[in-house]
Amino acid sequence: MTVRFSDIIGKDEKKEKENDTVAPEERQGEPPAAPERGPEAERMSNSQILRTDEIGDIPDPFSTDRYSEKIRSTYQALLERAREVRDRVKANQGVGHSPILSLLHEIVAEDLIDPLYEYAISIPDGKGLPSHCVCVTLAAMKVGRGLGYDTKKLLRLGLAAFLENVGMYKIPEHILEKKEKLTKEELETIRNHPQISAQILAQMGDAFQWLAQVASQVHERADGSGYPNGLRGNQITEAASIIGLVDTYVAMIKKRPYRDKIMESEAVKFLVELGKGKFPRKVVKEFLNQISLFPINTYVRLNNQSIGRVIHTDKAQPLRPTIELIYDGLGQRLEKGEVIHLAATPLLHIVDTIDDKELR
Numbered sequence: 001m002t003v004r005f006s007d008i009i010g011k012d013e014k015k016e017k018e019n020d021t022v023a024p025e026e027r028q029g030e031p032p033a034a035p036e037r038g039p040e041a042e043r044m045s046n047s048q049i050l051r052t053d054e055i056g057d058i059p060d061p062f063s064t065d066r067y068s069e070k071i072r073s074t075y076q077a078l079l080e081r082a083r084e085v086r087d088r089v090k091a092n093q094g095v096g097h098s099p100i101l102s103l104l105h106e107i108v109a110e111d112l113i114d115p116l117y118e119y120a121i122s123i124p125d126g127k128g129l130p131s132h133c134v135c136v137t138l139a140a141m142k143v144g145r146g147l148g149y150d151t152k153k154l155l156r157l158g159l160a161a162f163l164e165n166v167g168m169y170k171i172p173e174h175i176l177e178k179k180e181k182l183t184k185e186e187l188e189t190i191r192n193h194p195q196i197s198a199q200i201l202a203q204m205g206d207a208f209q210w211l212a213q214v215a216s217q218v219h220e221r222a223d224g225s226g227y228p229n230g231l232r233g234n235q236i237t238e239a240a241s242i243i244g245l246v247d248t249y250v251a252m253i254k255k256r257p258y259r260d261k262i263m264e265s266e267a268v269k270f271l272v273e274l275g276k277g278k279f280p281r282k283v284v285k286e287f288l289n290q291i292s293l294f295p296i297n298t299y300v301r302l303n304n305q306s307i308g309r310v311i312h313t314d315k316a317q318p319l320r321p322t323i324e325l326i327y328d329g330l331g332q333r334l335e336k337g338e339v340i341h342l343a344a345t346p347l348l349h350i351v352d353t354i355d356d357k358e359l360r
């Protein structure tokens, strides 16, 4: 299906009637606070199963061999577009929508959202805002597609996710990179970024006012706890709710200057437990449906104490992915990766995820 750009940019975003809500706490405006690692995680840190003298030949968890050239090149193209946006915003030049929409359209038409998302989140420390923006765009599009958006609506959501954070490029880097607690003034500066984003996007013309509106609402929360205007419920567009939720999630699972990354399964738990009332229930539900607790390349421990790496996920059985075993239940390194299809092995199940640092 071909969608004209004018179709996408010209319409007002419909407000969601959904008033029912759920979701997370954020740290100081942008990324959220790290949840405490529980005793279980501590126990795994000290695990005798993982002997560091044996880890030399563990398969690279971020090996990209499995991804086709198409995925790699499309991801690079997205990243390039995001960097162009950054450079143009920093240089006070206008932001163009056409190259981004062309790329997003190709991604939708060729059904590349899922593999691209998996690839984007598997890249270690995809550093900086441009790579964050690419992950957020793909995650938002997964949720939108899951909610049944048609191509036009999906492209609008993708474009909004791609551009919502442009105001952050106007925040001094010493604040963004700061490891210590932010001062009140610095926090104010960061909290000002949705309005800056909206101002920049509004300069794109009348046809883009909806884009500016979404950007200004991404940090609003349904219970009124967000900023800048403390909007509530269906005062917040569905696009802003989706982007706000996935933005928080992606910020958690990626490394930050002031903290390490959080495992996906912990991040999801954290979002669901602490986020109650902050996002529409419908959006949270679809997010949980779309985002795998055990994405490809996650290390997991099974109930028989063996350890392996997720190599394939099945949406129908999200808790039972396919695993390549690395250590058996006695802690013996396995020479040849044995593959276990958990979906077909009812006696085995995942009991924990393991930080890849512990295997390196």
Ligand SMILES: [Fe+2]
Residues within 6 Å of the ligand: 030, 164, 165, 193, 194, 218, 219
């Ligand atoms: Fe933001």
